[in-house]
Amino acid sequence: MTKSLLEKQIELSNMVIEAGKFLIKNNLVARTWGNISCRLPLSNNFIITPSGKAYENLQPEDLCLLNADCKSLEFLNCKVLKPSSEKKLHSIIYQKRSDINFIIHTHQPFASAMSLAGEASSGYPTAKYALPGTDELANYVGNKIATDTDVILMHGHGTVILGNDYRSAMELSMKLERECRAAFLADYLPTGITDGSIDFSTEQIHVSKDKWIKVKSPIVDLFSKQLLPAYIDDFSQIFGSEVEIDNSSFYFSNTDIEEIQAAALVVYKNCLGAVVAQQSGEMPISIEDCNLMHNKYINSYSKEMLSD
Incomplete structure (x- = not known):
């Protein structure tokens, strides 16, 4: 029929x-x-x-x-x-x-x-x-x-x-x-990191009382004690042009668990992108573009989510 x-x-x-x-x-x-x-x-x-x-x-x-x-x-x-x-x-x-x-x-x-x-x-x-x-x-x-x-x-x-x-x-x-x-x-696996340790899992996420989010990943740990610039644009939407990484952790003020998991995944992914970009000579996303995306995310996109 x-x-x-x-x-x-x-x-x-x-x-x-x-x-x-x-x-x-x-x-x-x-x-x-x-x-x-x-x-x-x-x-x-x-x-x-x-x-x-x-x-x-x-x-x-x-x-x-x-x-x-x-x-x-x-x-x-x-x-x-x-x-x-x-x-x-x-x-x-x-x-x-x-x-x-x-x-x-x-x-x-x-x-x-x-x-x-x-x-x-x-x-x-x-x-x-x-x-x-x-x-x-x-x-x-x-x-x-x-x-x-x-x-x-x-x-x-x-x-x-x-x-x-x-x-x-x-x-x-x-x-x-x-x-x-x-x-x-x-082509891009950093020295000292094994292929069995590079994948992301929500089980790697630990949230401290002071709103620092730890991602227990050797890929994220590569950028500890550094300001991690934006190479992937969904990272720039959440964080702007950079975020501080300290002991595989970053500060994130939102306490919603789904938001935390998404932020952790995006930081991990941006670290993968940073590894590739730094070896292939690619520059981070411009600060101007990062600011445009971050402001749009804060002022419109995230509000759509809150109203859902």
Whole structure:
């Protein structure tokens, strides 16, 4: 029996929601960073995650339906929410690649770090850096789209992963992280650190009474007694241009456990990126860009989370 348009929209929406939960579970994103979309059959219209909504709590009616011009369409008879700021990036890909029906934008640790290595070292096409959510970034990614490319690294930012369907995109995200981890081990593993000790786990996090967050990781410990600059832009959103690392610890005033875990993951990921960047000669994100992202995060994005 042929499914109605409404039934198909709900089915695809549930796939997007499940993808978000998968990304969170596997540390491929933190909080609501990243975004996910799914093309509607026989069109360039697509369903995309909203801005500032926790993946774990999404319902089909929370998602946004956009056309190729990124204009919001009526969806499930619900009020229109604010779509992801990276919507143009998704639209460009769907228009360029008729074979792609599912897109995920992740901030996975090793792939994000290897975005700073250059294409020759990472083995993947890498889009130039631009501020998140900008047309400039969407166009840089669009310039890297090719018929034989289903993975694009975004310099100092994350990844874009393309799939014919939900399953192929999820499998590719895990394959990419394994391959980038292996590349990091082969080319960038610091002396004295073993491959069995470099992965992140929430069990490594210890919160002191004075709001210092310790991450028991040798990668983070590399930067003890230093000001760690921003190499990855979700780090700069939370911390600005730098954060002090002391005995594998950093100060974080928010006491919410999910916020603490996200901050710890982002610090760890930025340390991975710093290792790659310092060996490959990449500079940190500019202080001006860091301040722009941090102020926007404080004044708008984090408020969206609080109001959720």
